[in-house]
Amino acid sequence: MTPPPGITLAGDYALGGAPLFRANLHLRAGEWTCLLGRSGTGKTTILRLLLGLPTGGHFAGQIAATDGASLQNRVSYMAQSDLLLPWLNVLDNVCIGARLRGTIPDRARAAELLRRVGLSGAAHHMPRQLSGGMRQRAALARTLCEDRPVVLLDEPFSALDAGTRADMQDLAAQALAGRTVLLVTHDPAEAARLAHQIVLLSPQGTAVWPTAPQSPPRAIDAPDTIASQSRLLAHLRCAA
Numbered sequence: 001m002t003p004p005p006g007i008t009l010a011g012d013y014a015l016g017g018a019p020l021f022r023a024n025l026h027l028r029a030g031e032w033t034c035l036l037g038r039s040g041t042g043k044t045t046i047l048r049l050l051l052g053l054p055t056g057g058h059f060a061g062q063i064a065a066t067d068g069a070s071l072q073n074r075v076s077y078m079a080q081s082d083l084l085l086p087w088l089n090v091l092d093n094v095c096i097g098a099r100l101r102g103t104i105p106d107r108a109r110a111a112e113l114l115r116r117v118g119l120s121g122a123a124h125h126m127p128r129q130l131s132g133g134m135r136q137r138a139a140l141a142r143t144l145c146e147d148r149p150v151v152l153l154d155e156p157f158s159a160l161d162a163g164t165r166a167d168m169q170d171l172a173a174q175a176l177a178g179r180t181v182l183l184v185t186h187d188p189a190e191a192a193r194l195a196h197q198i199v200l201l202s203p204q205g206t207a208v209w210p211t212a213p214q215s216p217p218r219a220i221d222a223p224d225t226i227a228s229q230s231r232l233l234a235h236l237r238c239a240a
């Protein structure tokens with residue numbers, strides 16, 4: 001894996017000719033940035049711009065990695081929908097990246113990731129046999145299997161029960177340590193736990209929000225984590 005770069009996305013985005021947001025976002029190299037904002041402000045759009053995917057609108061600005069190299073083939077993405085292929089079993093879905101590239105999948109690594117997300121017993125099940133939370137865990141395993149220096153996650157833990165969510169947050173924090181991660185979330189507790197940097201997106205622009213002093217992942221019940229989460233929630237409620 002090449003060293004994870006920092007990434008800057010700065011510019012104006014318009015939809016149907018109307019401005020949607022102005023972004024000045026810097027993802028620090030090897031750190032987790034959590035992006036929060038009201039529904040429809042453009043968080044997923046920012047992920048799609050970073051991926052070079054169509055968005056339906058127009059972006060005038062620049063997207064650049066700090067090492068000057070293209071982001072192509074350096075990014076893995078977990079979308080809001082799990083995008084599991086219905087005709088492949090769970091293990092083959094986790095290996096799909098290698099299959100699409102025409103390389104030999106590392107099935108042992110995929111099986112180990114399935115074990116870590118608690119899906120060993122479902123490796124040979126078809127996606128239709130899984131619950132929503134199980135599908136989300138399978139999609140997380142697929143994302144982790146890609147082993148890319150930059151990882152974009154769009155509400156990856158939203159379908160999980162509270163206990164599994166905390167476990168998957170720990171797993172992702174450990175598995176993606178040292179990578180440049182952008183996590184879109186609506187959950188202030190998740191951001192307070194996982195972020196090196198919290199960024200809020202609104203029609204007025206992007207704003208950096210303070211994090212607790214400890215390095216992530218922070219203990220759920222640490223007073224600083226709870227205080228950080230409460231302040232963020234209060235702010236988001238006021239901004240709503």
Ligand SMILES: Nc1ncnc2c1ncn2[C@@H]1O[C@H](COP(=O)(O)OP(=O)(O)OP(=O)(O)O)[C@@H](O)[C@H]1O
Pocket residue numbers: 015020037038039040041042043044045046054055056057
């Ligand atoms: N392909 C598209 N074509 C046209 N408009 C789109 C397209 N995709 C998204 N939009 C619009 O762009 C705006 C921003 O959408 P986006 O999904 O980025 O918001 P979001 O902040 O991620 O929302 P949420 O929190 O609900 O997921 C919305 O008004 C949405 O309807």
